[in-house]
Each structure stands twice: as C-alpha cells, then as structure tokens.
Amino acid sequence: ALDRLAHQSYGAILLDLNVSDSDGLDTFSRLFEKAPRTPIVILTGTPDDEEMAAAAVQKGAQDYLTKQDISGTVLRHAIRYAIERKQLENLRRGFLSMVTYELNTPISVIAGSADNLTDGFHGTLNDKQAKYVGMISKNAQRLLRLTNDIHDLTKIQSGRFNLNLEKTDLCKLIESACDALQEMARGKNVSLRVSTGVPTPALVRADPQRIEQVITNLTKNALRFADAAVDVRLEAVGHEYRVIVEDDGPGLEPNDIPQLFIAFYQGKQKSASDGSSGLGLAIVKGIVESHS
Numbered sequence: 001a002l003d004r005l006a007h008q009s010y011g012a013i014l015l016d017l018n019v020s021d022s023d024g025l026d027t028f029s030r031l032f033e034k035a036p037r038t039p040i041v042i043l044t045g046t047p048d049d050e051e052m053a054a055a056a057v058q059k060g061a062q063d064y065l066t067k068q069d070i071s072g073t074v075l076r077h078a079i080r081y082a083i084e085r086k087q088l089e090n091l092r093r094g095f096l097s098m099v100t101y102e103l104n105t106p107i108s109v110i111a112g113s114a115d116n117l118t119d120g121f122h123g124t125l126n127d128k129q130a131k132y133v134g135m136i137s138k139n140a141q142r143l144l145r146l147t148n149d150i151h152d153l154t155k156i157q158s159g160r161f162n163l164n165l166e167k168t169d170l171c172k173l174i175e176s177a178c179d180a181l182q183e184m185a186r187g188k189n190v191s192l193r194v195s196t197g198v199p200t201p202a203l204v205r206a207d208p209q210r211i212e213q214v215i216t217n218l219t220k221n222a223l224r225f226a227d228a229a230v231d232v233r234l235e236a237v238g239h240e241y242r243v244i245v246e247d248d249g250p251g252l253e254p255n256d257i258p259q260l261f262i263a264f265y266q267g268k269q270k271s272a273s274d275g276s277s278g279l280g281l282a283i284v285k286g287i288v289e290s291h292s
Helices: 002-007 025-034 047-058 072-118 127-158 170-187 208-225 254-259 280-291
Strands: 013-016 040-044 063-066 166-169 191-196 203-206 229-237 240-247
Touching: 002 025, 013 025, 025 040, 025 047, 040 047, 040 072, 047 063, 063 072, 072 127, 127 280, 166 170, 166 208, 170 191, 170 208, 170 229, 170 240, 203 208, 208 229, 208 240, 208 280
Parallel strands: 013 040, 040 063, 191 229
Antiparallel strands: 166 203, 229 240
C-alpha cells in the first residue's frame, strides 16, 4: 500500500489499524506521512480499536467507522463526506500558506526600512519621529512572528513538517533560548532563572532549531503570566530528560486546561494587549509530537 501511494494518488483511503506488518497508530502515521492530502477513514473492530481510531482522527484522519455498523450506504456517505472535508481542509491550508508567503516579503521590507531609519541611515530622527518609527518596527516584527507561526502550524497540520534530526545538547539549547529572552524578562521585571543540573552534554537526537523553538515558546508563555519569576530546569528521568518551565503567576482556570494546546485559543487570564497570537503552544505540541 505504501509503495502504491508513492506512485499513484487515490481519492480516499480505508484503513484497518491492525494489519500484518503494522499495528495501531503507527499504521496511520506511516500512511499519513505518505499521503497527507488524501482523506483517511479508519475501520475499527473492538473498543480498543475505537480509542485508537479517535486518536487517529485527532492526528489528521477524517473519520472512523466500526465494522459491525458498516453498510453500503454508511460507507458511501462516510467516504463522500471525508473527501469533501479533506478538500475544504486542503483549500484552507493552501490559502493560509499563500497568504503567509505573500505577506512575509512586504512585512520584511517594512521592518527592514524601519530599522534603517532607526539606525540613522537617512539622517538623525527627532524624538517624535523615533517614537513613530519604533511603533512601525515593533508591529512589523509582531506581524512577521504571526506569519511565521501560521506557516509552521500549517506545515504541521498538513504533515509537511520536516525535521533535521541530529545529536544535540539540551543544555546548550536551553541556555541559548533563555539568553535571548533575558531582555524580555527584564522589561517585565521578572527573574528568568535557568538550572541544568545534569551531567553535560545532555545529548538527545532531535532537531535543535525546533527544540529551541519549543523552549522559547514555553518560556515566553510563562513570562507573559509570571508575577516575579520564571524557572527553566532540565532534569534526568531514567534514560530520558525532562524540561520544566514554571512561573509564579496566577495559574490556569480548570476550563482552560483541555484547550491549552489548541490553535488560537486564549484563556480568560490572557491580556488583550500582550501581542500573543495564540499559536505558540499549538506549535509546541506539533513539534514535540513530530519527534515522537
């Protein structure tokens, strides 16, 4: 089946999660990686299969059916609706990719021009001019971050998120990410403390750029809500490592916890003026799951 997908496109895929040479969600993941734009309908036979099928839907499958309930009519409807939903999903993601690509260039030009003015390339700015150029630069950078986040999330959701895996030192990634955020912490009058109390180097096989992005997003989120301090720690747990990001802020509302990693979701304690897009934690989830 995987060989055929490499050479031929199909309108839809019916997938039994338990086949002779593959099992469970690994079966779905291997197919989804080969055909991320093709609708996949999962067939289940037992309650355990149904739980896995629901998890597959969370990861990108269009629907699942229990074998004992399948009839010709049910199957036709399921396939038709799966194809229609996938077509809409592909259109949405294609539109987002196009918009972010087209916006990125002019926003970059605006940001670069504002930086040139600030640096005095076209003469010294007076205080009023410097204030307004600073506002232009700040908001252009904010838009750049937003378009980059949407681009990353679109790639994650479409299965086109490629990782460059290599041996990398978690200690160095944590220190690099937190060093870059110290200015943000000082601006908020928050102490950003780093503790990597494990033997170095703490080597893992990962994409260093993307894991640093994970640490950055988690730490930025903590800085947004912290009252006075954020702690970033690295701990050894058996043969694995655990990165902990902790702040002393007000905590989460219980209703916010299930929604925490959903794109664009912003909890009740979110400040409307802090410039967050609501994408950072969704991207964190996607990057971490892509490594698993």
